[in-house]
Amino acid sequence: xxxxxxxxxxxxxxxxxxxxxxxxxxxxxxxxxxxxxxxxxxxxxxxxxxxxxxxxxxxxxxxxxxxxxxxxxxxxxxxxxxxxxxxxxxxxxxxxxxxxxxxxxxxxxxxxxxxxxxxxxxxxxxxxxxxxxxxxxxxxxxxxxxxxxxxxxxxxxxxxxxxxxxxxxxxxxxxxxxxxxxxxxxxxxxxxxxxxxxxxxxxxxxxxxxxxxxxxxxxxxxxxxxxxxxxxxxxxxxxxxxxxxxxxxxxxxxxxxxxxxxxxxxxxxxxxxxxxxxxxxxxxxxxxxxxxxxxxxx
Amino acid sequence: xxxxxxxxxxxxxxxxxxxxxxxxxxxxxxxxxxxxxxxxxxxxxxxxxxxxxxxxxxxxxxxxxxxxxxxxxxxxxxxxxxxxxxxxxxxxxxxxxxxxxxxxxxxxxxxxxxxxxxxxxxxxxxxxxxxxxxxxxxxxxxxxxxxxxxxxxxxxxxxxxxxxxxxxxxxxxxxxxxxxxxxxxxxxxxxxxxxxxxxxxxxxxxxxxxxxxxxxxxxxxxxxxxxxxxxxxxxxxxxxxxxxxxxxxxxxxxxxxxxxxxxxxxxxxxxxxxxxxxxxxxxxxxxxxxxxxxxxxxxxxxxxxxxxxxxxxxxxxxxxxxxxxxxxxxxxxxxxxxxxxxxxxxxxxxxxxxxxxxxxxxxxxxxxxxxxxxxxxxxxxxxxxxxxxxxxxxxxxxxxxxxxxxxxxxxxxxxxxxxxxxxxxxxxxxxxxxxxxxxxxxxxxxxxxxxxxxxxxxxxxxxxxxxxxxxxxxxxxxxxxxxxxxxxxxxxxxxxxxxxxxxxxxxxxxxxxxxxxxxxxxxxxxxxxxxxxxxxxx
Numbered sequence: 001x002x003x004x005x006x007x008x009x010x011x012x013x014x015x016x017x018x019x020x021x022x023x024x025x026x027x028x029x030x031x032x033x034x035x036x037x038x039x040x041x042x043x044x045x046x047x048x049x050x051x052x053x054x055x056x057x058x059x060x061x062x063x064x065x066x067x068x069x070x071x072x073x074x075x076x077x078x079x080x081x082x083x084x085x086x087x088x089x090x091x092x093x094x095x096x097x098x099x100x101x102x103x104x105x106x107x108x109x110x111x112x113x114x115x116x117x118x119x120x121x122x123x124x125x126x127x128x129x130x131x132x133x134x135x136x137x138x139x140x141x142x143x144x145x146x147x148x149x150x151x152x153x154x155x156x157x158x159x160x161x162x163x164x165x166x167x168x169x170x171x172x173x174x175x176x177x178x179x180x181x182x183x184x185x186x187x188x189x190x191x192x193x194x195x196x197x198x199x200x201x202x203x204x205x206x207x208x209x210x211x212x213x214x215x216x217x218x219x220x221x222x223x224x225x226x227x228x229x230x231x232x233x234x235x236x237x238x239x240x241x242x243x244x245x246x247x248x249x250x251x252x253x254x255x256x257x258x259x260x261x262x263x264x265x266x267x268x269x270x271x272x273x274x275x276x277x278x279x280x281x282x283x284x285x286x287x288x289x290x291x292x293x294x295x296x297x298x
Numbered sequence: 299x300x301x302x303x304x305x306x307x308x309x310x311x312x313x314x315x316x317x318x319x320x321x322x323x324x325x326x327x328x329x330x331x332x333x334x335x336x337x338x339x340x341x342x343x344x345x346x347x348x349x350x351x352x353x354x355x356x357x358x359x360x361x362x363x364x365x366x367x368x369x370x371x372x373x374x375x376x377x378x379x380x381x382x383x384x385x386x387x388x389x390x391x392x393x394x395x396x397x398x399x400x401x402x403x404x405x406x407x408x409x410x411x412x413x414x415x416x417x418x419x420x421x422x423x424x425x426x427x428x429x430x431x432x433x434x435x436x437x438x439x440x441x442x443x444x445x446x447x448x449x450x451x452x453x454x455x456x457x458x459x460x461x462x463x464x465x466x467x468x469x470x471x472x473x474x475x476x477x478x479x480x481x482x483x484x485x486x487x488x489x490x491x492x493x494x495x496x497x498x499x500x501x502x503x504x505x506x507x508x509x510x511x512x513x514x515x516x517x518x519x520x521x522x523x524x525x526x527x528x529x530x531x532x533x534x535x536x537x538x539x540x541x542x543x544x545x546x547x548x549x550x551x552x553x554x555x556x557x558x559x560x561x562x563x564x565x566x567x568x569x570x571x572x573x574x575x576x577x578x579x580x581x582x583x584x585x586x587x588x589x590x591x592x593x594x595x596x597x598x599x600x601x602x603x604x605x606x607x608x609x610x611x612x613x614x615x616x617x618x619x620x621x622x623x624x625x626x627x628x629x630x631x632x633x634x635x636x637x638x639x640x641x642x643x644x645x646x647x648x649x650x651x652x653x654x655x656x657x658x659x660x661x662x663x664x665x666x667x668x669x670x671x672x673x674x675x676x677x678x679x680x681x682x683x684x685x686x687x688x689x690x691x692x693x694x695x696x697x698x699x700x701x702x703x704x705x706x707x708x709x710x711x712x713x714x715x716x717x718x719x720x721x722x723x724x725x726x727x728x729x730x731x732x733x734x735x736x737x738x739x740x741x742x743x744x745x746x747x748x749x750x751x752x753x754x755x756x757x758x759x760x761x762x763x764x765x766x767x768x769x770x771x772x773x774x775x776x777x778x779x780x781x782x783x784x785x786x787x788x789x790x791x792x793x794x795x796x797x798x799x800x801x802x803x804x805x806x807x808x809x810x811x812x813x814x815x816x817x818x819x820x821x822x823x824x825x826x827x828x829x830x831x832x833x834x835x836x
Contacts, residue, residue: 025695031564141493141702162558163696164528168476169674172488172705 003155004068004101004129005034011064013052015041017077019105020070031163035064043216045075046087049094056098069095072105073123074112077262080221080270082112085123092126101128107144111137111219114188128152134173137188137220138180139273143173184273191220191271194280198222198269201284202291209294210236210287222269223262231294233261239290247289255282389423398432402441407772408763408830416440420775467776469789470812475641475724475753475805478672480709487712493704496522503704507711511678514714515663516654519686521679522707523698526640527557529664529677530603531696533636535565536681536689537601537662543567544597546588550574550610552638553603564696568597576749578608579620582627589631602628605638606656607645610795612746613728613754613803615645618656625659634661640677644670644752647721661685670721670753671713672806676706717806724753724804727813731755731802734817735824742827743769743820753804757792763827766794772823780822788819 001012001020005028012028014021016038020028028034037055039047057063071091075081095102104127106112106120113120124130129148134140146156160166167173199214199222209227216223226233240257248254262268271280388409393399402416412423417437421427431437471477480488494500508520523529530553534545538561545561547554549571553561561567570588572580590596604624606616628635637660639645639653646653657663662681667673679689693699700706732750735743735757744758759765764772773790781787792802802816 025691027695027697030695135701141705142700158558161527162560162563163698164523164525164531164560165697166527167524167675168668169479172480172674 001028001034001068001070001103002032002159003152004103005032006155007065007067008033009035009064010067011035011037011057012068012070013037013039013055013066013100014070015039015045015047015072015075017041017075018070018072019076019107020072022077034067037066041075041078043078043081045072045078045081045083049087049091052091053094053098056100066100068103069100070103070105071127072107074108074115074219074221076107076221079216079223079268080108080111080219081216082115082218083123085116085118088123088126095126102126103128104130106130107133108136108219110185111188111192114185115192115218134177134180137184137191137272138177139184140176140180141173143170143177145177187273188220191273191275192218194271194275194277195220195222195269197280198271198284198287202287205288205291207291207295208298210291220271222271223266224269225266228265230297233263233265233267236267236290237261239293240286247286251285251289253282253285255286257283257286387422387424393425393428398429402432402437403428407768407775408826410830413771418775420772420777467787467789468812468815469791470808470816471791472802472804472808472816473791473793475670475803476668478805478807480672480674483716484672484709484712488705488708491704491708493702495701496703497699497701501702501704501707503711504707507707508678510711510714511665512680514653515657515665515680517657517663517680518683519681521686521689521693522700522703522710523677523679523693524675524700526552526638526664526666526668526677527560528693528696528698529666529679530557530636530638531560531564532679532689532692532698533662533664533681534561534567534601534603535692536679536685537634537636538565538567539688540598540600541566542597543600544590545569545601545603546572546585546599547603548572548574548578548580548605548608550608551603551605552609552640553605555610567600570599574608574611576611576614578605578611578614578616582620582623585624585627586631589633599633601634601636603636603638605640607641607648607752607754609641609754612749612756612801613641613644613752614749615648615751616656618649618651621656622659629659635659636662637664639663640666641669641752643718644721644725648725648751667710667713670717670724670805671710672717673709673713674706676703676710678710720806721753724806724808725751727808728753728755728802728804730813731804731816731820735820738821738824738828740824740828742830743824755802755804756795757800757802759798759800761798763830766796766798766800769800769823770794772826773819784818784822786815786818788815790816790819 004010005012012034014036018041021036021038028036039051039055041047052069055066057066069091071083071088073083073088075083092102104124106124109120109123109130109132112123116123120132129146129152131144131146134143134145147153148156195217196214199212199217202210202212202224203214209230211225211227212222224236226236231239237259240259243254243256257269259267259269389405389412391405393412394403402414404413404415405411406413406420406423410423412421412428413419414421414431414437417431417440421431491503493503496504499505504522508522512518512520521532523532534553537543538545545567547569551574554569554571561569572584572588574580585602588599590599602624604616604621606621608614608616625635637657639657642653642656642663642665646656649656657680662679662685665678665680667676667678679686679693681689729747729750732745732747732755735745736747742760742763744760745755746758749756757769759769770792773792776787776789790802792800795801
């Protein structure tokens with residue numbers, strides 16, 4: 001963002017539920033002096049291109065200068081949604097006409113690519129810059145990579161420097177990333193399949209308290225919607241991190257599942273390469289038990 | 299090597315003048331240059347001491363049979379003018395425009411040298427030699443392929459053969475103590491370390507490192523961050539939490555010079571610089587006068603920063619008494635004190651005092667693991683629990699949170715346990731090199747031997763025969779004469795930090811052999827500069 005919005009008085013268009021807007025402590029403003037303007041994120045992670053065009057600023061002293069459009073693929077809060085390819089292409093064309101660069105927050109880009117069974121490069125065709133994380137589904141201990149033109153990378157180096165991100169003998173981290181790209185990327189569809197197994201099992205319970213949408217679970221993230229009258233997301237997470245004796249007897253296992261509340265009504269589960277099929281079976285068993293408990297309260 | 303047979307550098311191997319008693323000159327400088335610099339040609343009053351004849355031996359390799367032919371050129375003195383002129387070709391700037399030399403020829407590291415920017419090779423500045431080089435196969439190929447000019451000291455292509463594998467070559471990297479590689483034992487410690495997600499505060503090794511450092515400095519808590527730049531930035535931003543803050547920093551400090559103006563660019567913090575003295579300190583009286591009062595015209599002085607050891611001043615350890623006095627003053631002025639302790643352990647070793655004692659009056663400290671301590675990366679921010687909680691927020695917004703960082707924390711722990719105890723060796727080695735330079739009593743390259751307190755040595759160039767950039771260039775290249783005379787090919791990498799100052803830094807990857815090689819090389823090069831011209835001014 002700081003590279004694209006290098007001059008004073010810049011503005012960036014981004015989704016109201018994007019990671020950049022919600023989870024980065026307002027960094028683009030706090031650290032970069034950049035003003036954000038939000039577009040309404042739709043449930044599938046996209047936003048209206050018409051709205052985007054409407055919000056692009058003209059030339060007026062009252063207005064900052066629109067300098068960048070940011071998108072997120074897969075979209076985290078929307079539940080790990082894969083942005084539709086046709087929408088991506090359309091966005092690319094529109095922004096090109098508007099003379100606006102597009103940056104993709106591709107923290108989980110490889111999941112999107114695996115879900116669509118396409119090379120990641122195809123997904124970022126209309127993007128000027130992209131960020132991919134090695135530390136997420138790819139399993140490396142730390143690190144992300146940003147990519148763009150050579151000019152961009154030169155500028156990015158400077159920005160990385162001033163933020164204090166330049167490290168010394170980091171080849172060790174890079175090696176982990178390379179290993180991840182070679183060995184872990186091919187296994188991503190397994191993570192997705194496990195999420196589907198979870199989601200299907202949830203739907204089968206026919207619960208009114210905990211619901212989910214298997215078709216909406218595109219990748220390795222599953223959102224469980226909670227009926228707020230019966231249980232809040234925080235309560236559910238808390239319950240999942242405990243084991244009662246009755247539960248142990250009924251299910252024949254003592255399992256703790258660590259999940260996170262993500263919205264006022266949903267919890268998020270993320271499947272990754274450290275989760276085995278057996279783990280999922282156990283989580284399903286536990287969830288079924290907990291759901292029965294909650295259903296009983298209705 | 300293809301070019302071996304074709305290389306024909308004419309080397310002036312010796313200049314003999316009968317009965318030269320006192321120092322007279324083989325001046326390679328054209329008179330006009332010298333006059334422009336305010337130097338006059340020496341006049342010779344005592345004709346008796348002046349040699350009547352000078353013999354210059356020139357060795358040339360016969361292109362056909364490789365035999366060395368020695369030619370003797372005799373020069374007589376022009377007694378009327380009472381001057382001696384001995385001719386050895388000086389590089390002429392006009393050549394750069396000539397067709398054969400365009401696009402690749404540039405000045406070398408000395409007046410009688412030229413430099414091929416395409417082959418990255420230093421040549422003797424004889425026109426015929428340059429023409430021969432221009433016609434070389436390799437040079438032509440490189441010119442075609444449009445190799446980019448790389449004249450930074452780190453370029454080693456002048457000493458690599460066609461396969462780019464250095465042969466019989468010793469390379470000593472003294473550019474910085476950050477270049478150290480993790481040893482096998484360190485890597486094993488990293489491999490075995492238990493890790494977790496540090497962003498969830500679940501990495502036990504990171505926690506262990508943070509606790510260890512906090513304990514070592516006798517502070518409440520510490521925070522692991524990717525770099526020293528970020529550590530200092532975090533400290534300033536954490537202290538300067540309110541709008542309109544101002545910090546006081548040394549005008550030669552790393553924060554001021556080498557952090558890309560981060561505190562302003564990223565943190566909106568204003569600063570006032572205070573003049574650093576050669577020992578790394580500054581005047582406490584000046585400090586008092588820089589502190590702002592309460593007035594809407596003025597930002598609010600919020601923090602004082604010091605650097606220990608002081609990098610630009612030559613790795614100086616701040617005098618303990620001064621640090622204590624500063625601490626007392628800041629306390630009186632109700633100002634927090636931050637110490638950029640990137641090389642704090644070096645300071646502690648130099649002074650023979652515990653690191654905790656050095657930071658007794660500091661509210662926050664930054665400490666680097668990636669410098670003399672030899673870890674691959676990482677630094678720590680140290681302070682009160684409250685400070686660290688806030689610092690964690692700042693680390694987050696800067697993007698400094700790493701996940702399974704325990705691997706690097708383990709390297710840091712290993713460094714503190716195994717490498718910190720041997721830091722005095724780096725200091726001894728630095729002194730050894732400084733001493734060897736000082737012993738030569740050169741006027742071209744000088745060193746302040748007394749000023750070498752830790753692992754840093756600053757070499758000062760006279761800016762007449764050599765400047766910082768050229769010295770680094772010369773150190774990183776090997777001439778044929780040199781390799782023949784010394785019997786080995788040594789490349790030493792250092793960094794120019796000002797126009798006339800070259801910095802070298804000792805670290806744990808430098809071995810005894812390396813020290814010897816560096817000294818040998820330095821002495822050889824210094825001799826070159828000294829032989830070039832030594833004038834007696836009357």
